[in-house]
Amino acid sequence: MLLKVENAKKAKRALSLAQHIVRDIEAGAHAPGDRLPREEEMLARYDVARATLREALRFLELQGVIHLQLGRSGGPVVARPQTGDFANSLSLILHFMDADLRGLLELREAIAADVAAYAAQRATTGDLSALADCLKELERNEAGGQFEELNRRFHDLLGWASGNPLFGLLTSTLHLITREFSHSLGYSAQERAVQLRFLRRVLEAVRTGDSEAARQAMARLVSGSASYLAERSPELVSQRVRWGQI
Template sequence: MIIARRIIAEIDRRGLQPGDRLPAEKLMLDEYQVGRGTLREALRYLELSGAISLKPGPGGGPTVEKPDASHLMNSLGLVLQFEGAPFSTIVEARVGLEPPMARLAAERITDEQRVLLAESVAKMGENLRDLEVFLETNKAFHDVVAWASGNALFGLLIDAVDGIFAGVTLGVEYPAQRRARVHEAHTAVLDAIVAGDPDAAEEAMRAHVLELATYLRKKFPDALAKPITWDAML
């Protein structure tokens, strides 16, 4: 771990970007004054963390990468399993987290994000009979709002918890009436964010996630009571 942290510190010091190559093994052994086994374990740890990739053969070696939400998802899922946490944990967390995300988004959203948000709402409205499109646009909407908050932790958290849900079959259904209600809620959040009204955006998102949480608790209590398991996410 000490060597892994030193490698990351060196990446930062040199301003290396994804795709940049790290020094050859021999040079790193000289630099860090450790055995080959220790260095390789450190590099393997960084590879599993998503910080580098290891390419074998001539011309290969360690290359800088950028960790994404999938690495947070795996770590979070593993920790939640050992805590014995049910899926209701994620639903409750989203109720607490997403309203302030929407507030910040109303203050910080970029023009590009505004377009993406509007497109997700429009596409959902045009395809309410298509469950696959509904799920795709629903995920996209919440993802854009989270990243539009300007807070990377919010963006990564929503990506991670979406990944936990996406990897598991919970049997949750979204009939036509529910899809239409979700679209109405997304439209209200969109309008408030576009208008630059933080109070209205926060309240619209709170109403949306509370309504969804109530629906899930009422219709699918057994699904929410299921414990989160790491193997089901793979």
Template sequence: MSDGAQFRQVAPVRLYQRIVEQIEQAIARGDLKPGQRLPSERELVTQFGASRPTVREALRVLESNGLVRSRHGDPNGPEILPFSSDRMTKEMARLVQFDNVSIAELISFRMILDGSASLLAARLRSEEELSAMERTLAVMADAIETGYEEFSKADVAFHEAVAVASRNSLIEVCNQVVRGAVLSLISDKVAHAHNSTALMRESLRHHEEVLEAIRAGDGPAAASISRRKLYEYYAGYVPEDERGPLLALMDDEEG
């Protein structure tokens, strides 16, 4: 085996791919900013020197990737979209669906992410972020009477606020994704089971504890409480013989 040169595998490059690349790079470079418009398909045909079906294939791919959006009849042409994590959300949903990820794994992962978010938030939060969290808890408190719909929304908002305060957008995005995945797996059960004032009140108390730890700057405590809260909330949906990993995530901070 010669060490002189390293060769990469090659694959035939389709025309539409070249087009996708060019547009992607233009967006990445900032030459095309969200809100701006691409030339019309027929104009792109002349610019790229390809046929309309080919240009359209490229546009469909870009559209599927959330980079642009074509609207039938829009005289301004396809629109450059702002970045969104929807795409990754979809990807992770696919991961869960195809890679037979168990609900135990999902919840375990949520415990990790949420715990870490709380830990970081406790260290890094600003006063403003702190009061943002307080506001979501106030909404939750009000929503106990209003109904589970509102309560759940405020719940999500709280976790979102914590994630923001952790100053790590990956945590934010992943947490959001996993939360969505969990909910989609147990949504109907949750809607009925947790639609009780007592449970909401308990949940609110847990959230308050987390917030208190974050306010106190006690990261480990915030993380521990977050994880425990999630465990208690969701353990019922996990078969008993799969709860080991969840427990393993909790009993480390107190031994």
């Protein structure tokens, strides 16, 4: 019992230290690639045990905040957490929640239409150019093996074009988690044509700033896509999310 209590205290100290290091990274305006102080300097600065410091640094590395370089000139180097870091953490939580693909599809359906509407209000010239280029690639690959990946990329770009990074992060994260599911299914030629038709409508609505038209087109697209997946492969949409599939 005493050992459990002591381990819990050590973990709490390490987490508190990790939070302190993050605040110092922010206060120092450190950019990705910047080196943090070496271990001896950090031990003196934070006045902690070596084991506590190393546990805090390992935690930050798992979260994508730093990476640890090996060798004589190594040490902690500032990184920038990526969407994959968040997706990996979320998939672990979903694993223990017994979440399935159907739940992820319902979440996507709940937000996708509003994301498109925000994009129609806020998309920049650069966003529109990237979306148009992606749609052209989709059209060229309508019968190719890259269709599903390019399709996800279009939706990712739309999420970031919403002007709200939370929408961009969530959209991209959902696609990372569901990627393996879709690889095992794929779209029929007819479904690909339907997807392209609605994506063209979405892009035109975003380009003209018509948020309601963008919302309606995207709502029909994701609803139809979810129905297609459920009808074609009901056993697939019932599969549980498993950590490590990303």
